[in-house]
Amino acid sequence: MSKVWDIHGGIHPAENKQQSLTGPLQTVALPKTLVLPLSQHIGAPATPVVSVGDKVLKGQLIAAAKGFVSAPVHASSSGVVSAIEERAVPHASGMQAPCIVIETDGLERWAEHNAAANYRNKTAAELVAIIRDAGITGLGGAGFPSAVKLQPRQSIDTLIINATECEPYITADDQLMRQRSADILIGIDILAHILGDPERVLIGIEDNKPEAQEALAKALANKPVSEHAPPIEVVEFPTKYPSGGEKQLVQILTGEEVPSGKLPADLGIVCQNIGTTHAIYRAVCHGEPLVSRITTVTGKACSTPGNFEVLIGTPVAHLLEQAGFNEALCPQLVMGGPMMGFALPSTAVPIVKATNCLLATTAQESPAPPPAQACIRCGHCAEACPANLLPQQLYWHAQSKNYERLEAHHLGDCIECGACSYVCPSSIPLVQYYRAAKGEIRLINEEKQQSDRARIRFERHQARIEQEEKDKAAKREARKLAAEAAKAKREADAKTGAANTAADTPSASTEKSTTDLDIVQAAMARVAANKASPQDQRKRFERAIETTAARLAKAEKDLEAFTKDENAELNKEQLAQREQQRASVEQARLRHQEAKNKLAALDNEQSSEQSSEQSPDQKTQPESPTDSDDEPELDRAATAIARAQKNAAQLALMTPEQKLQKQRDSLEKRLGKARTRLAQAESEGSEQLEAFAKAVSSLNEKINATNLELASLTQTSEPANKPAQQSEETR
């Protein structure tokens, strides 16, 4: 017999276990409806992989695990998915959560499932994958995904199987051990194999379960001896609540304490509930995912209490019916044990993977708590606390919301076992205070983290702005200096004489001023060139005549295309296009004429001296202000009119609506980009998240504004188009 250690504190409430152990394990009639919550475990809720109306088979995957700490959900019986919706789930808050609802067809048809032939030949990873895919979570009550616990980074030397079941009333594990010890041992062997056959395997069991111990001993004696398998030892220890807490059991069996904030794995220990080992056996050796569990239904409000093998998702009311539940006798229905269980809001909630007990007690059995009296600091709570805390001090600080002191008193190490509340002579609901305080501390810490992030972001933002300001100031300063230098230079140049501006001035003050000077010089050079070679000029004019002639021809042809079917009904746009075409024909003709005139003038005055009055701005225009033209004023006016017409036509084409639409299109394009950037930032948890979000929202605003403007424009589109038409008419 292994040595056992004692834990601090603990209590001995009335066990009340016999009531549910009078008969064998019972089966439950198939319920019409199964309600399977997507989150029956600690971690991320599963994602549905079926849709409403789908036919599902028993054991079929209906919701896949999402992330590492998560567990899939399987259909517990065959039938049709009738809804995927929010339903009341078993939770202390009485909240609703997404569930997959299956209407059973009564056939219990299994999906295809394969047993692993010899698990000892499989790798640990393969077995862990099987356990994970079977949706197995801790069946002791907490519901932590089992596969996660079976992949420790540390090397494991001790496997502890928790067969303590220390809560009063609950006998689900007891019954399981009595009836299925051999299967349990195989499950334990699978676990041992996964963990690389640790040095010792300990089954921790309280001394109030002699029958279960006997069954285990018998199964152990009959177990075929395997060369790999480590010896399994059943360790009995005195009954005391809460010996079944993981940390407490570790202390009882090994004498070691799990350091605060660490896991048993850090001590080389893995702890699994005995019910879980059975589920693992079913998953590995039969290929069955977790679709059922053993639940104790007990309390004096049930006429036939007992243990039931029940499908996950069975409504509580259905199971209670099997145990002869009398609603009138039961003021409060508890899921779990009397120490840590929580009161159910109604009997409509389903049985979930972690439901080890339904406790339907009468008012005499568990009377409503009397009103709390003042704390007299008797210290009985500290005597009872298995974590060796000072519950009365925690209560004091929780009342005054002194979170700093609460953390200093290690509130976080409270396992909420309820021993302090149980012994409190003033019947103060201590655990309730601790839960509330823990929640508030969690909230405060989250807020603190958020504000820290915001502060850092703000500080960086400020730093960036400062840097930008500095850069700008530096640039301004540089520009100012450059301007001054340029000015000085110009003055100097003016002094030296304006005549020799063309060739010299390699003065280098700053880059900018030199480029400015370059431009001026280039323009001057062009003017000089124009002046210098009349032959070139002639050539240019000739070229211009050619191109304008070509353009004129083309424009006339295009216009013809329009005028051909002049009688055909043209819409406004086409009309506008035609007008534009006409205008461009007119312009081309004018340009052509002009070019001819210029050439003629050049020919005429070839011998005579040419005045050098040409200004750069005249040069940029093809038409030249040669005075020799007969009707130069008239010509120019004609060009202007033609251009105005063209512009008007273009304006008619491109209404403000279109402009706005164009603007909106570009904005939308930008929005799209900003959104992808935001998504990226979100996935990377970037600190610029907020900035991106802001950009998206401001773009959205702009688009909305544009849309509004657009809407108002379309309403007044008729009058808006009128000016363009009027200008056409004035022609």
Place this chain on the structure above:
Amino acid sequence: MALARNSSPHTHGPRSTQWLMQQVLIATVPGLMVLTSFFGIGTLLNILIASITAVSCEAAVLKLRKRPLGFYLSDYSALVTAVLLGLALPPLVPWWLTVTGTAFAIIIAKHLYGGMGYNPFNPAMIGYVVLLISFPLQMSAWLTPGGLLVDGTPAMGPDFISSLKIVFLGNPIDGFTAATPLDAFKHNSGLLVSQFYEQTPQFSQGHWAGFGWEWVNIAFLFGGIYLLARKVFTWHGPVGMLVGLSIMALFNYDGGSSSSNGSIIFHLLSGATMFGAFFIVTDPVTSATSNRGRFIYGAMIGIILFLIRSWGNYPDALAFAVLLMNFAAPFIDYYTPPRTYGHSKSGAIIHRSKED
């Protein structure tokens, strides 16, 4: 049908505050019996007057504070204060003295601080000290224990009728009083302890620590053992006090010279030692919270008790020692948290919160 939604746990242990208070009251019975057998009905009268006063004061204050009377009166806490104060007062003190002390204890020391559970000082001890300082003459007049041979004749306490007259009509009790062993010992000068013991009737007729008083202490010790057995409190506080007192007595007892401060057994079985250790030190409201803290708290009371007994102006000093340590209890708490599961060292509270 609406289901109730109480928070876990859904079951409760059998103990209540009423039960605890009842246990304390029951445990005072042996001490009360011995006191009565040696000193007559004085103590019973004290307790009666104190109880009536305490309950009336409690009811009046609760009424003023608009609290439900039945709920708070039924916790017996006022009664416990009254009984403890009644036991501590000298028998046959005038009735108004008891009323004054009790009223002060309940109204000032208890309710002005917030009532049950919030008082920083032990109400009974506050009442006692107020009386001791205000009425030193009456408070130091202890009767001669019945059966003590003074000048060869056994001392007889006043009979029932004269006791009532003394308490309620203010008749003098001068003829019945004698120095307590502690008082007598304090005023010993020039005699070796052995000689002194032989010559003083209080000691020469006693067994270990003074006639009558040793039995009073033994009776309270029995009451205390009863409470320990019922697990009303842990051993830490009382044992701490007795150890503190014993160690001081051990180091200051020079084997019986004229300037000796008394042996361990003398101190343990004299005055209010056992009464204090099991009924006053163990008041949970005003003591330290952790077991370690309670041991230190008790030990300090034992040490201060010895210091005042030996070198102070009062023959006994339980009330002063307790009140002084009531002051220090939060301070002790600060440095004596237990080592929480999974944490390497205790006493880290202050440093941890400073680090934050």
